[in-house]
Amino acid sequence: MIPTMTETGKGQEITPSPDDVKLAVLGGTGPQGRGLARRLAMSGLSVQLGSRDQARAESAADAIGQGVRGGENAVAAAWCDVAVIAVPWAGHAALLDSLADELASKVVIDCVNPLGFDDRGPFVIDVPEGSATEQAAALLPRSRVVGAFHHVSAVLLLDPAVVDIDTDVLVVADDRPAGQLVQELAERINGVRGIYAGRLRNAHQIEALTANLIAINRRYKTHSGVRITNVEP
Amino acid sequence: MIPTMTETGKGQEITPSPDDVKLAVLGGTGPQGRGLARRLAMSGLSVQLGSRDQARAESAADAIGQGVRGGENAVAAAWCDVAVIAVPWAGHAALLDSLADELASKVVIDCVNPLGFDDRGPFVIDVPEGSATEQAAALLPRSRVVGAFHHVSAVLLLDPAVVDIDTDVLVVADDRPAGQLVQELAERINGVRGIYAGRLRNAHQIEALTANLIAINRRYKTHSGVRITNVEP
Numbered sequence: 001m002i003p004t005m006t007e008t009g010k011g012q013e014i015t016p017s018p019d020d021v022k023l024a025v026l027g028g029t030g031p032q033g034r035g036l037a038r039r040l041a042m043s044g045l046s047v048q049l050g051s052r053d054q055a056r057a058e059s060a061a062d063a064i065g066q067g068v069r070g071g072e073n074a075v076a077a078a079w080c081d082v083a084v085i086a087v088p089w090a091g092h093a094a095l096l097d098s099l100a101d102e103l104a105s106k107v108v109i110d111c112v113n114p115l116g117f118d119d120r121g122p123f124v125i126d127v128p129e130g131s132a133t134e135q136a137a138a139l140l141p142r143s144r145v146v147g148a149f150h151h152v153s154a155v156l157l158l159d160p161a162v163v164d165i166d167t168d169v170l171v172v173a174d175d176r177p178a179g180q181l182v183q184e185l186a187e188r189i190n191g192v193r194g195i196y197a198g199r200l201r202n203a204h205q206i207e208a209l210t211a212n213l214i215a216i217n218r219r220y221k222t223h224s225g226v227r228i229t230n231v232e233p
Numbered sequence: 234m235i236p237t238m239t240e241t242g243k244g245q246e247i248t249p250s251p252d253d254v255k256l257a258v259l260g261g262t263g264p265q266g267r268g269l270a271r272r273l274a275m276s277g278l279s280v281q282l283g284s285r286d287q288a289r290a291e292s293a294a295d296a297i298g299q300g301v302r303g304g305e306n307a308v309a310a311a312w313c314d315v316a317v318i319a320v321p322w323a324g325h326a327a328l329l330d331s332l333a334d335e336l337a338s339k340v341v342i343d344c345v346n347p348l349g350f351d352d353r354g355p356f357v358i359d360v361p362e363g364s365a366t367e368q369a370a371a372l373l374p375r376s377r378v379v380g381a382f383h384h385v386s387a388v389l390l391l392d393p394a395v396v397d398i399d400t401d402v403l404v405v406a407d408d409r410p411a412g413q414l415v416q417e418l419a420e421r422i423n424g425v426r427g428i429y430a431g432r433l434r435n436a437h438q439i440e441a442l443t444a445n446l447i448a449i450n451r452r453y454k455t456h457s458g459v460r461i462t463n464v465e466p
Contacts, residue, residue, distance in 0.1 A: 120432060120434075121431070121432065122431075122435070123434055123435065124435070124437070124438065166462040166463060167462055170445065172445075195449060196448070196449065196452050196453075197445045197448060197449055198354070198355075198444060198445045198447075198448030198449070199353060199354065199448070201353075201356055202355070202356065202357070202441075202444045202445050202448065204357070204438070204441065205357065205437070205438040205441035205442045205444070205445065206442075206445060208435075208437065208438035208441075209438045209439075209442060211431060211435045211438070212403065212405075212430040212431045212435050212438065212439060213461075214431075215429070215430060215431030215432070215435065216428060216429065216430055216431070216461060216464060219429050220428075220429075220464045220465070220466065222463045222464055222465075223463055224461050224462060224463050224464055225461070225462040225463060226459060226460070226461060226462065227459070227460040227461075227462055228446075228449060228457050228458070228459060228460075229399040229400055229457060229458040229459065229460055230399060230455045230456055230457050230458060231449060231453045231455055231457055232453070232455075233453065
């Protein structure tokens, strides 16, 4: 697909083709980040795993293989066209605040779930901006922020025996071409379908639904996913 | 199935068998209430549709057929073992507040979605108690409140040409036998699977997800539903 010049609220910006995106996974050494880096590298994308600590990033990247490289978050952010934010919630605001320049004009995919755990299981952490995705949009006013990949099981992403991931990726976006790109990137993972699921102001419940999926995983002893029925994209 | 005496936080209570529940759909003359009344009556349950206005309840019940009867909300609530709350959000608190005595010790299923609409589409209304379901639990301290049926398309429920409804019903409950009963009631609707999806404190995002499904319906011109993958109940 040819890159297209598109109108966004931020002016004329080029949306890259999903076939040759340079993808950074920032704060990416946890299971979710490594799992997404692995699957998206397997699909043929050039992927860089970012961490605060370069040695840790390189070691995690080497363990993944698939041509994934490791680097400091700021270096990976400056290099990429599209960044996935995969840092734990506790480090979310600080990471984004530090990378606003490197991520300017780029598509930024937030997959962070603000959740806590206590003896009754998972619960949702209140976010002043409404959601992690909206916090990202507030901290990165020059970036094109999209929410996606909240519900994909890291265990399944990392399991070499799992060929197809049986889930839809629900994409929330105000920037329509950026959302479309993220749907297409999601579909580079075998088995996954990317579904537009509303605007950024409806990101909260997509993130929070992960608490329900964790409760489901515990009750049914599984790694669940979500499919939307009656949709033929 | 034989009714079982079960321990709940409220003491020894009898959970009725799903095969002979007397079911009231309160505030039930809207599309969602009529659709659920229709499908659950088709499954062989005795169903009463409740409204503030008896004539309106009777007229809606007659239009449904399937043996559904109509009555005032308080009469239907006093008669039933299990009540579905299907009133619009604007009338939710007032209806429940008025029926706390009639609904004492009964299983109450809340399917109300606190949503608003503006020129950008659906959005989530903030509920001081956290969710409609938790508001119901606060207003009905002697009832066994469960959240369910938030995502089932009223259009499909009411369409005689639709045999199977292609969706899971996500059930949130703190009272485990009550939640189990609601899962079994949900499965009386052809095509539906009932899935335990966490505690009442995780009801908000189940309700709010309806905003995303409405956005999906608009984008893809459909009546969407939700399936949880990798679960074998």
